[in-house]
Amino acid sequence: MTEEDKETQEMLHEAEAPLEKPAPEEDYKDKYLRLLAESENMRKRMLKEKQESVKYSLDQIVSDFLIPLDNLENALKYTKGDSVSAELRNWAMGFEMIAGQFKEALSQHGVHSFDSLGTSFDPRLHQAIEMVESSEPEGIVLEECVKGYKREDRIIRPARVKVSKKTVE
Numbered sequence: 001m002t003e004e005d006k007e008t009q010e011m012l013h014e015a016e017a018p019l020e021k022p023a024p025e026e027d028y029k030d031k032y033l034r035l036l037a038e039s040e041n042m043r044k045r046m047l048k049e050k051q052e053s054v055k056y057s058l059d060q061i062v063s064d065f066l067i068p069l070d071n072l073e074n075a076l077k078y079t080k081g082d083s084v085s086a087e088l089r090n091w092a093m094g095f096e097m098i099a100g101q102f103k104e105a106l107s108q109h110g111v112h113s114f115d116s117l118g119t120s121f122d123p124r125l126h127q128a129i130e131m132v133e134s135s136e137p138e139g140i141v142l143e144e145c146v147k148g149y150k151r152e153d154r155i156i157r158p159a160r161v162k163v164s165k166k167t168v169e
Contacts (some may be wrong), residue, residue, distance in 0.1 A: 059156050064112055066149055067156055072099050106149075113147045116159040125150075127158045131140070134164035 022128055072095060077080075079092035121139045125148055134140055141161045148159030 136164040
């Protein structure tokens, strides 16, 4: 046998030999590293879940504040016009400023209303409250009864709208 054959035989013999068990120290080190990685992953997952929980709970709080803001805006609509006294106009101007402050605070937290009038009905953005016969193409938002709001790409409250349908002849 040549020297190369001997080396090849030794390599084959080593490959066929059962793998030796790692030393207990190496086994403990491996387990320790795996547990360390697992605990780090769990910490990251828990932090992410906590952030999402806070974010979604804030969406619910914002949704609760939108109702009084809508009522304030609806009340202010009736203060426009010539038949309103000067004193009432002054009060209305103050309440418009307060409503503006509410909107600014919402805006600073990424909450914005979106326009629906004249757009195609989208069930993710709109809640249809009535279908109205119209000359408009079917599925167009004709009237927005309650504004819709979103935060980033998440809908906080869908817009409540009236949608067109074809006229029956």
